[in-house]
Amino acid sequence: MRQNISRRGFLKSASLLALGGTLLNVARVVPAASKGLRLGRGQVFSYDALIKRAADMAKAPYQSPPKPRPDIVQQIDYEAWGNIRFRPDYALFADGPSAYPVTFFHVGQFFQKSVKMHVLEHGVAREILYSPDYFSMPKDSIARKLPNDTGFAGFRLQESRKRDDWRTQDWIAFLGASYFRAIGALGQYGLSARGVVVDCAEPTPEEFPDFTEFFIEGAQKENHPVSIYALLNGPSLTGAYRFSIRRTEGVIQDVEAVLFLRKDVARLGLAPLTSMYWFSEAEKRQREDWRPEVHDSDGLAIWNGNGERLWRPLINQPFAVTSSFADKGPKGFGLMQRDRSFENYLDGVNYERRPSLWVEPLDDWGPGAVQLVELPTDDEIHDNIVAYWRPEAPARAGESYRLRYRLHWLADEPYPAHVARCVATRIGRGGQPGKPRPKGVYKFSVEFAGAALDPLWGDTVKAEPVVTASSGTISDAFIEPVPGTRRWRAIFDLTPNGSDPVELRLYIRGNGDALTETWLFQFRERPTA
Missing domain, CATH: 2.60.40.10 (Immunoglobulins)
Structure with missing residues (x-):
């Protein structure tokens, strides 16, 4: 999994970039996807070129993503942010050609960094330029004081245009740092995935790298994959990601990631998952809450390289605890929500329908460990569970990593065991x-x-x-x-x-x-x- 990126890939990227001047005439053609949206000038795009950008960035000092008018954005609290809604008529692909329209999130107190968005068609990328006209908001909203180049915080894919409710129903969202989440087979959001984990549960503060740019290539038909490309940047590393996402019974997401380390990383977590666990039947304390159970996930499942199936119930620990499950070439792992009985939650927020998320490696990850971090919490508003793969070799500055894996956002494990x-x-x-x-x-x-x-x-x-x-x-x-x-x-x-x-x-x-x-x-x- 850990390897140097080939020189051939860099040369291919350089060749494509050199063609940019020739192809920009084609790029000036207004795409069918752009109705109602303002777009920037076209630029030739390839995943290899994105990898080269990430590699070059890793050799330069870190620059934080822009934060538009922090004095104003800080005042857009959760309630005010919730009242700012993207107008569906402005959605990318609202009238095609992609089957799944794309809507965008506004910046706010909890999502203060702006992220560049691009539409990708026929190998040409155009930035989607922010406008306050895309959003409906109260007349007295503080957000109206933001400049016209504020930018977006994230985006989500809406359901198929063939559905009458596509304007209000979405199925995957990218929002905040490198977080993203999708609905499962039961039609409910829950836990999240992340691009990477850097120094989680270390004595030093955890680092949260950001997806700073997205390139969105639509699906021509339902059940065809939507392709999303993302550039990652953080103080200790950079990366290029390719997501191939299919709306199935739940959501299936193929991920290819290439990472470059600027600095040594004490704890590098790959293919990370993040969830919430407060209490279940195993350990509810007296008078803790009126409900029988509260959790997005209730256990960590592992199918290790030797074929053994493991189940580790989650615990609301009294302090930060990291558990390590050493392995070589794991077949998969995931944070599961196994308890599907409404009677065990008695709450209208649909905990019984929260998705399970399974990570399936698509190549040999070699030696390392699945690690589980459990943090204490006294409420359901905090994500306190993290699971990821940690390679055995130390993560040193100058190293590069390439890995492929598949995320299954479903109700259960995609490959059920023959044992109980x-x-x-x-x-x-x-x-x-x-x-x-x-x-x-x-x-x-x-x-x-x-x-x-x-x-x-x-x-x-x-x-x-x-x-x-x-x-x-x-x-x-x-x-x-x-x-x-x-x-x-x-x-x-x-x-x-x-x-x-x-x-x-x-x-x-x-x-x-x-x-x-x-x-x-x-x-x-x-x-x-």
């Missing part, structure tokens, strides 16, 4: 009902569901839980069916030895074979109220 999966983790006091409960002993009930457990209903399979702990003592382990369901649960008691966290590992074995994925959990004692 974990569907609930419950923790309580250890010991037996009706008897004095021993202090400092905790009971775990881990529920599994799937066809692989069907033989347990007969007498042909001898099954048992396989439980290990990094410290402490495991006792009273057994399995039993969950009444009224087709689920089985593994139950055991843990007696910790000291205050250090305990790494737990569990699966159900039948006739010598694993019948379930491997459940992982990091347990630490903490106050219950």
